[in-house]
Amino acid sequence: MKKEGKIQVWQDYQKEIADDHYFYVRSCIRQNFFPGSEQTFLKILRKELNKDIYENPHHTSCSGIGYHSDIVPFDTIQTIIARQFALMTEAGYKNLAVSCITSFGIYNEIIETWKEFPDELEKVRTFLKKATGREFEIPQNVAHASDIVYKFRNKISSIGKNRLINQKTGQPLKIVEHIGCHYSKMFPCKGVGGAEFPYVLAGMIESWGGEVIDYPERRHCCGFGFRQYLIMSNRGYSVSNSRKKFESMEPYHPDAIVSNCPGCPMFLDRWQYVIQEMENKTYGPNGQGIPVLTYEELAGLVLGYNPWDMGMQMHQTNVEPLLDKMEIEYNPDLKYTRKDGKMIGKPMMVGCGW
Amino acid sequence: MHNHVEMHGHASLQKKNLYMKHIVIIGSGIAGIETASALTDAGHWVTVIEKEVHVGGKLNNWTYLFPDFTPAEEITKPLFSKFREKDFSFLPNTEIKTVIRNNNKFSIETSGNQQLEADAIVLATGYELFDARRKEEYGYKIYDHVITSFDLEQLFKPEGKLTVAFGKHPKRIAFVHCVGSRDEKSGNHYCSKVCCITGVKQAIELKKRIPEAEIFCFYIDLRMYDKHFEELYRQAQEKYDIQFIRGRLSEASENIDKSLLIKAEDTLSGRPLKMNVDMLVLLVGMEAGEGTTTVARTCGVSCEESGFLKTQDSFLKSNFSDQEGIFLAGSCFAPMSVHDTILHARSAAQEVNDWLKNNN
Numbered sequence: 001m002k003k004e005g006k007i008q009v010w011q012d013y014q015k016e017i018a019d020d021h022y023f024y025v026r027s028c029i030r031q032n033f034f035p036g037s038e039q040t041f042l043k044i045l046r047k048e049l050n051k052d053i054y055e056n057p058h059h060t061s062c063s064g065i066g067y068h069s070d071i072v073p074f075d076t077i078q079t080i081i082a083r084q085f086a087l088m089t090e091a092g093y094k095n096l097a098v099s100c101i102t103s104f105g106i107y108n109e110i111i112e113t114w115k116e117f118p119d120e121l122e123k124v125r126t127f128l129k130k131a132t133g134r135e136f137e138i139p140q141n142v143a144h145a146s147d148i149v150y151k152f153r154n155k156i157s158s159i160g161k162n163r164l165i166n167q168k169t170g171q172p173l174k175i176v177e178h179i180g181c182h183y184s185k186m187f188p189c190k191g192v193g194g195a196e197f198p199y200v201l202a203g204m205i206e207s208w209g210g211e212v213i214d215y216p217e218r219r220h221c222c223g224f225g226f227r228q229y230l231i232m233s234n235r236g237y238s239v240s241n242s243r244k245k246f247e248s249m250e251p252y253h254p255d256a257i258v259s260n261c262p263g264c265p266m267f268l269d270r271w272q273y274v275i276q277e278m279e280n281k282t283y284g285p286n287g288q289g290i291p292v293l294t295y296e297e298l299a300g301l302v303l304g305y306n307p308w309d310m311g312m313q314m315h316q317t318n319v320e321p322l323l324d325k326m327e328i329e330y331n332p333d334l335k336y337t338r339k340d341g342k343m344i345g346k347p348m349m350v351g352c353g354w
Numbered sequence: 355m356h357n358h359v360e361m362h363g364h365a366s367l368q369k370k371n372l373y374m375k376h377i378v379i380i381g382s383g384i385a386g387i388e389t390a391s392a393l394t395d396a397g398h399w400v401t402v403i404e405k406e407v408h409v410g411g412k413l414n415n416w417t418y419l420f421p422d423f424t425p426a427e428e429i430t431k432p433l434f435s436k437f438r439e440k441d442f443s444f445l446p447n448t449e450i451k452t453v454i455r456n457n458n459k460f461s462i463e464t465s466g467n468q469q470l471e472a473d474a475i476v477l478a479t480g481y482e483l484f485d486a487r488r489k490e491e492y493g494y495k496i497y498d499h500v501i502t503s504f505d506l507e508q509l510f511k512p513e514g515k516l517t518v519a520f521g522k523h524p525k526r527i528a529f530v531h532c533v534g535s536r537d538e539k540s541g542n543h544y545c546s547k548v549c550c551i552t553g554v555k556q557a558i559e560l561k562k563r564i565p566e567a568e569i570f571c572f573y574i575d576l577r578m579y580d581k582h583f584e585e586l587y588r589q590a591q592e593k594y595d596i597q598f599i600r601g602r603l604s605e606a607s608e609n610i611d612k613s614l615l616i617k618a619e620d621t622l623s624g625r626p627l628k629m630n631v632d633m634l635v636l637l638v639g640m641e642a643g644e645g646t647t648t649v650a651r652t653c654g655v656s657c658e659e660s661g662f663l664k665t666q667d668s669f670l671k672s673n674f675s676d677q678e679g680i681f682l683a684g685s686c687f688a689p690m691s692v693h694d695t696i697l698h699a700r701s702a703a704q705e706v707n708d709w710l711k712n713n714n
Contacts, residue, residue: 001608005496008487196490196605216607216615251610 001214006197013184013194017151018095018141023088024055025062027100030262030294036311037296038099041145044299048159049152053097056087064102068226078120079127081110086134096139097148101261104144105182108190111138142190144183146260146295150192150200153207161304164210166255167327172211173255176290177201178245178268180261181221201258201295208302217248223271224263239278242271246283246290253285256322257292268292273316273352282353289317289352301328308335313344317352374399375473375710378462380450380649383411384433384692385684385699386478391436392703393476398710400442401470405449405645409437411480417510419692420548420555421582429692453653458713460679474706475653477663477675478683478699482643484534484542486636492530497608499524500634502533503552510559519612523564524632528616529553530603531573535639544660546639546689550577553637554590561594569596570631572603572618580691601627606634640689653680662688673702679713681706 022045026038045051063080066072072080088096098104114121128134149156164173179198184191193199196219202212221228223242228234245268249257259265269292276282276289284290292315293301300310307328312319313335323330336346375398379386382404390400408414410433416426437444449465453475462470486494486502494500499518501509509516518524531553535546550573557569576598578584590596601618609615613630620627642661650657655675656664663686666674673681683702684695 001498002496005487005493008495009490194490196493197496214608216609218607219605 006199009197010193010199013189013192013199015143015147015190015192016141017143017147017192018097019151020051020095021093022051022053022095022097022143022148023091023093023139024053024097024145025059025084025099025103026055027103027262028061028065029266030099033262033266034294034297034311034314036309036314037294038145040296040300040305040310041099041149043305044156044296044303045148048303049155054091054093056091059084059087062100062103062106064100064106065226065230067106068102069230075124075127077106078110078113078124079131081107082124082128082136083132083134085138086128086132086136088139089135089137094137094140096142097145098142099145099262101144101180101182102263104142104190105186107139107142108187111142112187114138144191144200144260146183146200146204147192149295149299150203153204156204156299156302157207157209160208160302162302162326162328164205164208164298164302164326166325168325172209173322173325174213174253175205175210176213176215176218176249176252176254176257177205178218178222178257178259178261178264180259180264183260201260204295204298205258208298213249213252213254215249215252217245220245220248222259222261222264223267224261229263229267238267239271239274242267243275246272246275249290250283254290255325256298257290258295258298259292260295265292265294269315269317273349276352284321284353287353288321291315291319291322292317293319293322301326304328306330308337315351316347316349321353373710376401376471377474377476377706377710378403378460378470378472379476379478379683381411381478381480381684381686382406382409382437382444383478383480383684383695384413384429385480385686385695385702386411386476387433387437388696388699389476389478389683389703389706390442391440392700393706394440394442396703396707398707401445401472402442403445403448403450403464405447407446409434409444412483413692415504415507417507418555418559420551421580421586423555423559450649450652455679458679473710474679474681476681476683476702476706477646477649477653477655477686478702479646479649479686480643481640481685481689482645484540484546484638484641486533486638488540489533489537489636491605492533492603492634492636493606493608493614494636497606497614497634498612499614499632500606500636502636502638503549503556504638506556506560506635510556510563516560516563518632522632524567526568526629526631527557527560527570527633527635528603528614528629528631529557529569529571529635529637531571531576531637532602533636533638534641536574542639542641542660544662544689545577547577547579548689548691549637549639551580551583551586551691553635554578554583554587554596556635556637557596558586558590558594561596569594570629571596571598572601573598574602575600580693599627640685642686646686653677655680662686671705673698673705679709681709 045053063072067077184195188195223238228238272289379402452463454461460472601621603618607615683699
């Protein structure tokens with residue numbers, strides 16, 4: 001593998017990422033899957049990077065999951081997106097920061113639709129006006145939240161307390177990155193590094209001292225794929241997709257997986273547990289799994305945040321092997337306690353690698 | 355006044371031209387040299403401008419030619435002989451800066467600040483190979499053993515080494531047809547015409563050198579349009595056991611041992627296909643290239659949507675650009691084989707000569 005070839009591709013796919021003053025739109029499912037990640041992102045931007053980021057409590061789901069499941073019609077989702085933009089316009093913001101990859105794809109798809117078909121834009125303006133009385137401007141800049149972390153990766157590195165280094169061996173941690181299909185496969189030019197050799201997460205990993213693992217099934221879907229999971233009878237298909245990725249990355253002995261998308265860390269995390277239960281197979285050393293992190297969690301670890309404050313006890317594949325390699329201090333007794341010391345309850349089903 | 359010397363084909367051009375004209379030819383590949391040679395024989399004063407140091411163009415890089423495995427040297431040697439023996443001017447390392455039409459003549463300024471006056475111009479700027487890096491999903495210049503048909507041709511030269519990881523011969527090799535041709539994604543909708551037969555030729559050549567290798571060709575459809583092409587394709591299957599799979603590769607990835615995992619759909623069986631290969635050869639198509647585009651702009655000649663140069667009439671005037679007095683020879687007009695390029699160059703010489711007789 002020739003790094004210089006990748007560098008050439010990365011240079012071809014650079015995007016403009018706004019420097020400050022973001023209007024933040026959240027993900028629906030991340031609140032349940034990894035609830036600390038979005039809070040960590042806001043903390044990093046506000047407290048570490050002194051950026052202005054605003055969220056309006058009246059903003060809603062983008063309805064992307066419904067759209068991709070053929071439940072929400074295109075006119076409807078366009079109008080929902082127009083309403084989000086109206087809230088942004090009313091708050092005086094022009095830079096959209098999107099938490100979710102599915103939403104990021106939706107926002108880009110609809111903005112591009114309006115560029116190609118101005119009649120659609122006028123139709124949606126009319127719909128929104130009639131339904132809510134609101135008007136909107138199209139954002140000047142649309143960035144995924146990971147784009148923003150990528151933009152400030154070197155700053156995070158410079159103020160960070162930890163590096164992505166195996167402290168026992170001194171070697172860079174080997175990290176698999178997974179960008180999520182809707183980040184740049186729909187519009188390669190909208191993603192840092194494009195679709196085939198994306199750099200958004202790889203750039204963070206490199207900046208923070210780790211080594212990026214490229215493996216044959218890197219481009220493959222995490223297993224979410226909407227219908228693969230949303231329709232219960234298809235879930236075996238979802239697991240088999242994730243399994244394909246684990247089998248492919250296993251020979252490289254990754255220390256962690258970092259993911260971009262709300263769905264991907266969920267499936268790459270949970271299905272390791274399921275595969276262990278089904279086949280008694282784990283993909284890390286000594287019966288452990290491969291810890292799966294969101295990029296906010298990874299940034300938080302670099303910045304020295306307490307893993308339990310970031311909600312990392314919600315992972316079903318235990319993160320402790322990674323924390324141990326990085327020699328990050330944590331108290332196992334506090335894993336399932338609240339700030340006031342009360343127990344939040346242990347999961348009934350044990351996680352992968354216990 | 356017209357020249358009354360009768361012209362019947364190339365041989366007749368060798369008769370002395372009573373009205374010597376100056377023709378500037380841009381490009382010294384096979385088309386440029388062949389045209390220059392014929393026009394010199396016809397008694398004209400010819401100047402060939404070449405942006406590179408040497409004559410011969412892309413043919414210098416080829417080892418064997420389809421469909422009969424003729425060594426490329428057998429074509430370049432006579433070409434170089436003509437270059438040495440014919441009395442025409444040659445300006446290497448030179449590009450044209452401006453072309454201004456003055457009545458029936460062209461004033462040309464070169465990058466070396468020479469001022470030339472020409473009665474006619476022949477564009478023989480050739481083609482560029484598609485840059486396979488643009489098909490990012492195949493990992494050219496990223497994965498160690500993904501090469502192009504051009505690279506493979508270099509490996510066929512005596513100094514070339516047909517090895518992969520740990521110095522071993524590749525045991526399983528895949529060819530991908532239509533890389534940068536007939537491809538919406540790369541913006542090239544046209545067929546490059548010669549890649550199919552190049553793939554068949556190279557697959558056979560590989561099999562001759564590594565008889566134990568398994569070879570697979572992934573194609574959209576195979577366009578064996580010329581004499582002996584279909585026979586070679588048949589031979590590839592019957593004699594050399596080369597497997598042809600109708601399907602385009604969706605992606606390639608590198609395995610931990612540097613072999614390549616490729617994914618495709620076998621569209622005849624209607625099933626997805628995944629296999630590991632030791633080497634992947636991308637059959638890159640032809641593009642008009644920046645050189646042709648720049649020269650076209652300088653001369654005021656129009657390009658097709660494909661980037662290749664526009665002709666007045668593709669049936670009867672395929673050597674005529676849309677600018678009076680500026681002619682086309684070879685693959686700046688369209689993708690073409692060596693054989694077709696030589697014929698197109700000879701017809702260009704004939705057309706230039708006739709035009710000069712009738713218009714001066």
